[in-house]
Amino acid sequence: xxxxxSLSAEMDLTQDSVVQLTCWCGQIALHELWGLGRTRLDRIxxxxxxxxxxSLAVVMQPDKNGMPQTEKARRLRAExxxxxxxxxxxxxxxxxxxxxxxxxxxxxxxxxxTMAWQLMALACVQELGFGADRLNRLxxxxxxNYEQLNEWGKTDGLDVAMEKLRRCACDALQTEDIVVExxxxxxTVQTLSRSYKEQEAEFLKRAVMMAAGRKACRQSLNVLNxxxxxxxxxxxxxxxxxxxxxxxxxxxxxxxxxSPIRGAIIRFLPALPRSASARSSHRSHRGNT
Numbered sequence: 701x702x703x704x705x706s707l708s709a710e711m712d713l714t715q716d717s718v719v720q721l722t723c724w725c726g727q728i729a730l731h732e733l734w735g736l737g738r739t740r741l742d743r744i745x746x747x748x749x750x751x752x753x754x755s756l757a758v759v760m761q762p763d764k765n766g767m768p769q770t771e772k773a774r775r776l777r778a779e780x781x782x783x784x785x786x787x788x789x790x791x792x793x794x795x796x797x798x799x800x801x802x803x804x805x806x807x808x809x810x811x812x813x814t815m816a817w818q819l820m821a822l823a824c825v826q827e828l829g830f831g832a833d834r835l836n837r838l839x840x841x842x843x844x845n846y847e848q849l850n851e852w853g854k855t856d857g858l859d860v861a862m863e864k865l866r867r868c869a870c871d872a873l874q875t876e877d878i879v880v881e882x883x884x885x886x887x888t889v890q891t892l893s894r895s896y897k898e899q900e901a902e903f904l905k906r907a908v909m910m911a912a913g914r915k916a917c918r919q920s921l922n923v924l925n926x927x928x929x930x931x932x933x934x935x936x937x938x939x940x941x942x943x944x945x946x947x948x949x950x951x952x953x954x955x956x957x958x959s960p961i962r963g964a965i966i967r968f969l970p971a972l973p974r975s976a977s978a979r980s981s982h983r984s985h986r987g988n989t
Contacts, residue, residue, distance in 0.1 A: 789818075
């Protein structure tokens with residue numbers, strides 16, 4: 701009998717899926733509204749990745765209590781968006797969440813979509829000179845694309861919805877070299893978990909160094925194994941705040957390691973069952989650049 705996925709694992713998958721799906725909707729919207737082709741879409745993708753790295757750097761700087769500054773990063777992104785433009789992007793759903801678990805997944809999805817939207821909006825401001833009017837049009841079209849994909853999935857089934865999405869992506873990226881393949885949830889969870897653990901390990905080292913207050917701490921950390929560092933910092937943080945490292949699991953792994961040009965997981969939550977997922981990957985002729 702298949703073991704039910706843990707809530708934390710499903711949250712990670714939902715977060716990853718929503719970040720990437722929102723990016724797909726944005727790329728397609730830019731093509732539909734203003735005719736952006738592959739060259740300019742590539743520029744937007746690279747700018748988003750740069751902005752995501754900068755935002756992650758803010759998160760990874762421990763605050764005075766030794767905690768990640770996730771909320772500060774969110775606030776800075778929102779403040780940079782032009783006035784009159786939505787700063788939040790709530791995931792369109794075909795029905796209201798019915799259980800506490802679905803409510804939690806919806807909240808995670810909304811936060812992930814908001815981050816993806818904010819990075820997209822700021823990239824368009826910096827690369828294309830977008831102002832409030834065009835950003836509002838982009839926002840509305842992205843939501844329409846997301847809603848349309850959900851409707852396709854409900855009415856025609858996931859396979860048809862994915863094929864329609866593939867065609868839209870091919871039109872935007874001016875290529876036929878996009879395929880849809882099945883996704884192994886367990887492997888995806890493992891990949892995400894490794895990314896988060898790497899972020900957490902780096903943050904823990906920074907937190908210990910800050911607490912020690914001396915440069916020599918970096919040298920001392922090198923002789924400690926990861927579990928030792930984690931335990932030392934976790935003990936200190938628990939004593940100070942009673943909190944954990946969950947603020948680091950905020951979708952940055954998805955935002956920085958993948959894009960609509962390189963691949964995306966499409967997940968309909970809570971509109972369709974959790975098992976309805978797929979991966980679309982574009983084998984770029986430019987490789988990984």
